[in-house]
Amino acid sequence: MKSERIIKKYPNRRLYDTEVSRYITLSDVRELVMNCATFKVVDAANDSDITRSILLQIMLEEEAGSDPLFSAAMLSQIIRFYGGTLQGMFARYLEASLDLFAKQQQEMTQSWTETPFDTMTRLTQKNVEIWADFQDEFMRAAGFDLGGDRQDRQQKSNESS
Structure with a gap:
């Protein structure tokens, strides 16, 4: 079984894919997601897992496009759940x-x-x-x-x- 692919994010904001030994872009990470690849993005400075942050950046780019998935009302409702009991x-x-x-x-x-x-x-x-x-x-x-x-x-x- 293949191990989890590791992508490192450096202080200069560049992403380095350790599996293919090259720098990649958010578009490349999006392709990994679309291909159902298992990966983890870590901060090169302290090895903390920042995968969710990178995925949210990809979503933000997609939402800024011409065909967003979420309406403003839907996003507002989701935000209201943060910190709530539910x-x-x-x-x-x-x-x-x-x-x-x-x-x-x-x-x-x-x-x-x-x-x-x-x-x-x-x-x-x-x-x-x-x-x-x-x-x-x-x-x-x-x-x-x-x-x-x-x-x-x-x-x-x-x-x-």
Whole structure:
């Protein structure tokens, strides 16, 4: 198994990729991300991990482009979570959401051999189930008693109808 790729950031703000023994740019780091390469960026002066900072710089450059991913309102909402009691829960929620989205994107790409309508129907049903389960976990973590799991409540609802 390949070890984690190390990129060093020097005081002159240059990035050095130790795997290929050359200086690289933020665009090169972006390519590593796009290729799902595992890497770590360290400050050459003190070996501290600055990977998140470099990734945020890449996001900032992308957001400054003509087709940003985040609206000002969305960024404001995210900023409001910092320091709040739900910061950790929000981080886990956002990470789980992105993981789910990436998995569904991969499934959709792989399943286009089926009819598009069948694919969309199946993914929509799966998405509803996953989000319902995730919402249940979120509510339980917040201290709400939902009275059993989602399937039990759904069955009781169907029986009373």
